[in-house]
Amino acid sequence: MSDWIAIGALAFVAILIPLTMMFVSWLLRPSVPEQGKRATYESGEVPVGSSRAIKFNIQYYMVALLFVVFDVETVFIIPWTVIYEEAVGELGFVEAFAPMALFIGILLFGLAWAWRNGAVSWVRSPRANSQRVD
Amino acid sequence: MTLLPQKIADVIGIDSVFVDIFAAIIGAGLVGTLILIQSALAGPWAKRKITAAFTDRISVNKFGPLGVGIIIPDAVRLISKELIVPEGVDRPAWDIAPIILASSALLGFAVIPMGSLGPVNFQLADPEVGLVFVFAVASIASIALVMAGYASNNKYSFLGGLRAVAQNLAYEIPLIVVGISVVLFSGSLRTSEIVAAQQETLFELGPLAIPSWFAILNPFAFFLFLVANMAEVGRNPFDIPEAPTEIVAGHQTEYSSVYFVLLYLGEFVHIFLGGAIVATVFLGGPAGPVLPGLVWFLIKIWAMFLLTQWLRSAVPRVRIDQLIEIGWKGLLVLAFFNLFLTAGLVGVFAA
Numbered sequence: 076m077s078d079w080i081a082i083g084a085l086a087f088v089a090i091l092i093p094l095t096m097m098f099v100s101w102l103l104r105p106s107v108p109e110q111g112k113r114a115t116y117e118s119g120e121v122p123v124g125s126s127r128a129i130k131f132n133i134q135y136y137m138v139a140l141l142f143v144v145f146d147v148e149t150v151f152i153i154p155w156t157v158i159y160e161e162a163v164g165e166l167g168f169v170e171a172f173a174p175m176a177l178f179i180g181i182l183l184f185g186l187a188w189a190w191r192n193g194a195v196s197w198v199r200s201p202r203a204n205s206q207r208v209d
Numbered sequence: 210m211t212l213l214p215q216k217i218a219d220v221i222g223i224d225s226v227f228v229d230i231f232a233a234i235i236g237a238g239l240v241g242t243l244i245l246i247q248s249a250l251a252g253p254w255a256k257r258k259i260t261a262a263f264t265d266r267i268s269v270n271k272f273g274p275l276g277v278g279i280i281i282p283d284a285v286r287l288i289s290k291e292l293i294v295p296e297g298v299d300r301p302a303w304d305i306a307p308i309i310l311a312s313s314a315l316l317g318f319a320v321i322p323m324g325s326l327g328p329v330n331f332q333l334a335d336p337e338v339g340l341v342f343v344f345a346v347a348s349i350a351s352i353a354l355v356m357a358g359y360a361s362n363n364k365y366s367f368l369g370g371l372r373a374v375a376q377n378l379a380y381e382i383p384l385i386v387v388g389i390s391v392v393l394f395s396g397s398l399r400t401s402e403i404v405a406a407q408q409e410t411l412f413e414l415g416p417l418a419i420p421s422w423f424a425i426l427n428p429f430a431f432f433l434f435l436v437a438n439m440a441e442v443g444r445n446p447f448d449i450p451e452a453p454t455e456i457v458a459g460h461q462t463e464y465s466s467v468y469f470v471l472l473y474l475g476e477f478v479h480i481f482l483g484g485a486i487v488a489t490v491f492l493g494g495p496a497g498p499v500l501p502g503l504v505w506f507l508i509k510i511w512a513m514f515l516l517t518q519w520l521r522s523a524v525p526r527v528r529i530d531q532l533i534e535i536g537w538k539g540l541l542v543l544a545f546f547n548l549f550l551t552a553g554l555v556g557v558f559a560a
Contacts, residue, residue, distance in 0.1 A: 077229075078334035081214045082342075084233035085319040085333055088241045089312035093471050096288065097308075100467035103289040115295045115363040116462055125297075126364045135371050138533060142378040145541070149385045152548070153341060156392040160555060168556040175552075179545055186541070195537035197530030 137194045141186075148182050212332050213239070236333055240318055243331070247507070248477040251514055253283040259515065263522035292466035299360035306357035306460075307468045310475030313349035317482040320400050324495025324502020331503055332401065339400035340392065340490070344385050347441065347482055350475065351377035354450060354460050357472070361463040369459020372529060373443070373450035379536030380440035380447075383544035387434045390551045391423045391490055404494030424491040430547050431491045435516075437540060440532075442483040443476070444517040446524040449532055484513030 115122050155175050162171035189195055199207075211219070217232035254269065254277050261268030269276030294303075320339040323331035336342060351373055358370015392398060395406035411421040424431040440447040451459040461472050488494060488509035495502030495509075527535065 078212075078336040080229055081212070081233040081236060081334040082316070082319045082336070084214070084230065085237040085240065086312070086316050088234065088237040089315035090308065092241060092245065092315070093308045093311045093474075096471065097467050100288045100292070100470075104466055105289075105291050107291060112293055113296045115297070115361070116457065117364065118457070126362050126367050127359070129364055129367060131368070131371055134533065135375050138375055138378050138537070141537070142382070145382045149382060149389075152386065153389055153392070153398070156389045156552075157396060157398060159393050159552060160396050163556045172552055172556055176549065179548070183542075183545060186537070190538065195533060197533055199530075 132198060134198050137189075141189060141194060144182065144185065148179070151178065211330060212236075212335060213330060214333060216329060233333070237319075240323070240331065240333055241315055243323075244315060244318055244478060244481060245474075247481055247510070248474055249280055249284070250277075251477050251481070252473060253280050255514070256518060259518040260522060263519070287470045288467055290466040290469075292468065295362060295463045297362040298463070299362070302356045302360035303463075304468075306353045306360060307464065307471035307475065309356065310350055310353035311471045311478065313346055313353065314475050314478035314482050316349075317343050317346040318485065319346075321482075321485045321489055322401050322404050322494050322506075323485075324504075324506045326501050326503040331506075335399055335401050338398050340388065340398045340403065343400070343482075343486055343489075344388065347479070347486070348377060348381055350479055353475070357460040357464070361460070363463050365456040365458070365462045366460050368456050369450045369452075369462070372452075372456075373460060375529070376440055376443065376447060376449055376532060376536075379533055380437045380540065383433065383536070383540040384437035384441050386541075386544040386548055387430050387437060388486070388490055390427070390430050390548050393551050393555045394423065394426065400489055400494075404489060404496070407493040408496060420493055420496065422491060422493040422496075427547075427551060430551065433540065433543055433547060434487065434491060437544075438483045438487060439517065439520065440536070442479050442517070444480065445521040446527050447532060448521075448526060449529055452526060454526075480514055480517055481510050484510035487513055 115126070117123070152175070159171060186195075213236040214229070214233040217235050218228055221228050221232060257268045257279075258275065269279040272278035272282070319333045320336065320343050321332065322335075325331065354373035354377075355370045358366045358368075358373065361367070391403065395403045397403065397406075407420060407422045409421050410418045411425060412419055419425060439445070443450050451461065456462075461469065464472055485506075488506060492509050495506040497505035497508070500508075
């Protein structure tokens with residue numbers, strides 16, 4: 076039997092369970108519309124402006140860019156780990172280890188560069204800095 | 210050993226692809242039920258009892274032994290709450306996010322070897338890419354968190370969603386790099402072979418035979434993996450995406466009724482999935498003396514759950530800037546150091 080039939084079956088069951096719960100809840104739950112109930116929560120204040128237009132820290136972009144590089148890297152590391160022990164037996168330690176060490180080394184060099192340029196340090200706005208109390 | 214769906218198909222005895230699919234669904238239902246029972250125990254009951262024990266209180270104790278009966282009224286109460294849909298939510302995304310969160314965490318259990326109970330081996334599938342599959346599926350959850358955060362039309366939710374991405378991005382790489390460092394020992398991504406590679410005796414300690422669990426073979430990797438796993442499942446000290454004292458409840462702020470239940474269910478299943486990955490990769494999977502494998506597997510994932518609750522009671526939350534710096538400057542570098550170290554040691558011994 077193919078493994079992927081079983082994985083597909085679990086995917087089917089895993090989606091069916093939440094849907095069933097939603098259906099049961101839909102049968103049971105009351106609906107009492109009231110004015111003001113549907114306002115989004117803003118600590119008791121009347122919500123101001125759109126929540127999708129708020130400004131947020133540039134850092135979220137920086138780490139996402141870094142992530143893409145390292146995520147692709149792990150895809151290359153995984154096959155290497157699988158054949159590593161055999162490769163050491165056939166080619167010797169240096170031949171199996173050095174190419175991957177060089178590959179990861181280049182990326183770690185990139186990380187060091189990003190580190191030095193402050194890409195992985197949290198960016199604080201001047202206003203936030205002036206309000207720090209420590 | 211025969212996998213669970215094959216076993217059920219053998220019991221039915223007819224050789225047809227429809228029987229295979231039917232048996233796979235029955236097997237998947239069994240595994241899903243097993244995991245849901247663990248989450249039902251953990252959510253409304255064990256979490257309360259453990260937190261109460263840590264803070265010197267009693268908590269639920271009226272209904273059933275040790276108050277375990279509270280699960281039933283709590284389930285009914287939560288399911289039958291009114292669903293309040295806030296103004297301006299992005300409707301399909303807002304509804305789909307809880308489903309994705311709950312089902313992606315469940316799907317990860319497809320390749321986990323949960324040990325045997327009598328003649329039945331609780332493992333649904335054993336593909337060649339098992340370990341990669343489970344990491345891939347476990348990280349789908351962050352998509353759900355972003356969807357929930359963006360679609361809720363709430364500023365706290367939006368910030369919670371952003372934080373969830375930043376956190377998962379920062380800790381995904383160390384988690385995978387540390388996780389695959391054990392593949393250097395086992396030489397296979399198949400979860401059953403990773404478990405089998407941990408069964409040999411490492412050394413004898415008097416009458417005790419210490420098995421070569423990767424946690425014993427490489428405690429440094431085990432520690433790194435535990436830390437990265439806490440961040441991956443978003444628990445203390447890394448519960449930044451929720452951070453009740455900073456951003457109310459993060460991505461969950463606008464959810465109520467069954468959607469809230471599904472978000473919580475997804476998180477608990479995710480904690481157990483994290484525990485199952487730790488058990489499979491570092492703690493010898495379902496191995497253990499005397500008791501059947503399934504019982505040992507449950508003990509191990511509950512031990513991981515207890516650890517998350519312990520940290521929740523004992524460790525303060527890190528700030529978002531500290532989180533980014535611990536992830537990128539600390540764990541990532543240590544994870545690559547561990548990979549080199551392990552590769553070096555394996556290479557020296559193999560050569």
